[in-house]
Each structure stands twice: as structure tokens, then as C-alpha cells.
Amino acid sequence: MSDASLFLAAPPLTVDAVFEHIAAQGFRPAAPTRIGAEVESLVTSAADRRRRLDPESLKAVLAVRDALPRRSRLSFEPGGAVELSSRPAASVAACFADLESDRLRVAAALSAEGYELLGLGLDPVRLPRRVLRTSRYQAMEELFDQDGRAGRWMMSNTASVQVCIDIGDDRPGHRGIADRWELAHRLAPVLIAAFANSPLRRGEPSMWRSTRQHVWAAIDRTRSRPVGEGDPRESWARYALDARVMAVRGPGRWTVPRGLTFRDWINGDYHQAPTLDDLDFHLSTLFPPVRPRGDYLELRMIDAQPGADWIVPVAAVAALFDDPAAAMSARAALEPLWHRATAADLYLRAATAALGDDGIRLAAEACFAAARGAQTDSDTAARLDRFTDEYVARGRTRADDLVVGARRD
Helix, strand or coil: CCHHHHHHCCCCCCHHHHHHHHHHHHECCECCCCEEEEEEEEEEECCCCCCCCCHHHHHHHHCCCCCCCCCCEEEECCCCCEEEECCCECCHHHHHHHHHHHHHHHHHHHHCCCEEEECCCECCCCCCCCCCCCHHHHHHHHHHHCCCCHHHHHHHHECEEEEEEECEECCCCCCEHHHHHHHHHHHHHHHHHHCCCECEECCEECCCCEHHHHHHHHCCHHHHCCCCCCCHHHHHHHHHHCCECCCCCCCCCCCCCCCCEHHHHHCCCCCCCCCHHHHHHHHHCCCCCEEECECEEEEEEEECCCHHHHHHHHHHHHHHHHCHHHHHHHHHHHHHHHCCCCHHHHHHHHHHCHHHCHHHHHHHHHHHHHHHHCCCCHHHHHHHHHHHHHCHHHCCCHHHHHHHHHHHC
């Protein structure tokens, strides 16, 4: 090694330096002005429900990857599901116009070849099978296999609607980082329950209304459990440091010693010292229900919804975070739900009973009423009204309808 390369070599990472980096990069203050969505959909064949398309075949069928009219980002999940990610939008209506135009184009291209987008949180028929062959997903599969088979189900058979909201600024109140972080965690069980849409597994009803949530709760808990409340930056930095390392990138297999956390890696428990690039890659492999992404929060606990109804959770979340009166009402409604309850308990209740749980149902009714009152776009309001009247007000979910239909068949 030359003297110049020695001079340019980065100093080894320390726990304190990494803590500060994670806290700073995870939360970059931004005044709330935008909304976004990431919509995942399973892809099925009308002729053979068990068939999977690999990403290269999907690209050939779609032929729209670089030609979506509203410039949504198209990507592929390990099991062949597609994801459309909107651009940050100034309103829910603008977000819907952009992403829905592109979703319809993708759906039409697939339909012409005998395929369809399926808006369910869990594949109701197929066993999990990974069709995307990359080093990242190979390492992910190997890590999750250490704890059972749930990781394969998560990677290949689940789909969600992810709502992206601005992270907020450092001022107190509903526009501030701390308040938005807390509300996102408090609201999570209501969103799991109200939008539960994955009760079928291998063609039969499971014991879960959101089997997708059950699957996510069963994978490596160091990277899938809720981060928790308290100071957002400190909580997230501790979470990331204590999460298991999924992979060390390099030639060959990206395997790592079982149980190695990033904190362990910094402290010398692996022969190769980590870099900032390794840290940023590690952060991309963490999947808590509420994930900080710099200037926005990603809410990841919502089952995929059919057709254009992906906009309903987006509209509800946007209203409860950005309308002062709706935010205040939501906080008041959620307070008794969380009294002496833990996140693990509430997530379990939401995934199993959904709106059949009286406490969650009451909180959901109040939150949806607040969200309805904050709508300014008539089309969005109509969609939210229809969903609320058909499901929330009746204490039912789409999952309940699917179970009834499956039992009739």
C-alpha cells in the first residue's frame, strides 16, 4: 500500500460515530408538505394461479419500465411481485393521479398477456418461491432461514401499501418529528386492523385476518419489530446498531457469522472492519413497521388493497398527520387503546381479530371519522367514505369477506 493510499484511508468506525451518523441520516428535518406511496401487487396468471413470472419475463411483458406516463418507479420483489413508487406529491389527489395512471398502464399490459395484479397482503394459493436471483436476496434468505420459513413467505408471498409522509421539523406540535414519530407508532395497530386483507394461506383461511402481519412478526425480530417510542433519533440509532448484520458484500457468498450485530462488527467481532458504505447497506436491510428514510417516514404495516383502493390508507394517514384537528382527534382516540398495552400485544390483536377487537374498533372509528372530516378532494373523500361505511363502521374488514367467500367455496 502506498503512502498516499494510507493517507486517504478512512479511519475505523466507532460506535459513537456510527450512532451519530444513523441519527443524523435517519432524521433530516423537513416541513410537512408532501405525500407519497409505494404500492405492491402480486402478479398471477388467469390460466394458472400457481405460476410465477420472473422479473426478466415481467419486463418483457410490460415493456413500460422506462415509459410510465407519470414517472412512477417500477421495481420487482423477490417472488415476482411488482412495486410502483410515486414521486413525492403536494396532495393526496396528485399522488393518486400520478401513481394510479401508471398502475393502470401496468395492469393493462399484464392483462393483454393473461396476467393480473392481485391486491392482497398475502398470496392466497402459492407456496413461496424466490424468482429474483441476486446476492442481496440470497443473503437475506439465508439469514431468515436461521429462524424458520417465515422469511421465505415474507420475501416471495407478501404485498403491502406503504405510505410515505414528511418526517417533520424540530418544532413541537403535530408538524414536528417527535410528534409524528409517536403518532405513527400509536396508529400502527389501527392501520393493520382496518386494512387487514390477507386471511388466506394455501387456499384456506388462517387464524389471522392479516396473515401478512403474522409473517412479518415471525422473521428476524432485530430488524422487523417496531423501533419504539422515545427520542426518535436515539431509538433508531440503538435499533440499527443492535440489528443483526444480513450480509457482508464481496465476491462469492455474502454470509456472516450467526447473530453478528452491527455493534459487534464495529467492536471487532468479524475479521473485516465495516465502512460507511457497509453501514448504509445495513440500514437498507432493516424493516420496522415505521422506518425513517431521512426526510420522510415510511409506514409499512398496511396490507395491499385491491385496485385503486390503495389510495384509502394514503388519504387516511395524510389527514391524520397533516390536519391539526384530525391529528388531535386521533391522539385522543388512541390514548385509551395504548393504556397499559404493549406494541406486541396490540399488533397481535390487530392481526388476529382486526376490527373484531372492541378497543381497536373504537379507535379506528374515531380515527376514520377524523380523517373523513379533513378531506378536501371530493373523489378521495368519496373513496374514504365508501371504505369507512362498508368496513370500519360495521366492524368488518376485507379479510372477513374473503373468509366468508372461501368457506362458501
